[in-house]
Amino acid sequence: MPTSIGLEKLHELVGAGAQLVEVLPAQEYRQAHLPTAINLPLGKLHESEVAVLDRTRAVVLYCWDAL
């Protein structure tokens, strides 16, 4: 079950080596994204695409806002 987090926990997880993933479209990612984040748009979350992620480490996902 994915866990919802806020900014403080985000800092903690990234500091501990979590992988940060922006799921917005590539154009929005190119304009501005969180440092170290990679881009995996929601529509491309296929087995082959997520192979870039390390399954042994935590993954933190984000989009634009809570809506």
Add this chain to the structure above:
Amino acid sequence: LSARAACRLETLGFAEIYDYVPGKVDWLAHNLPVEGERAAPPTAGRLMRDDVVRCAAGDRVADVLDAIKDSPYTFALVTDETGQLLGRVRGSLCSESDRQRPAGEVMELDPSTVRPHRSAETVAKRLADKDFKWAIVTTPEGRLLGVAWREDLKSAASEG
């Protein structure tokens, strides 16, 4: 989007998944750095200054007024020990009888604020509409970040 993406990753066998629900706008609203082609647009947070007088609610008004006189502002901002904005002391609204009182008793409780990711153009226009010189910049939780000057915002907006 991120909630659906998290469920999708779970389906694909990932075990430790977190959803930063407030998202990129929350990150920007805390004036944190980003990377990318538009990583440094002119915003209130990029242009704000950090030279406003800050005081505690228990500070004597006389001391606060002295500090205001030595600053480029006509007011001081009252914060708690964590930087949370509590109010504003305006020099022009303090009388002689207020001088020995604590700032917390004379401060305005409702100064308007803006978030740091707001564009320079938007904030400059808002200030011009109200004939204000400054915008107080805080995080979404109300922690004071600084003060953006209308002239700085206007100048950056015209350049951008």
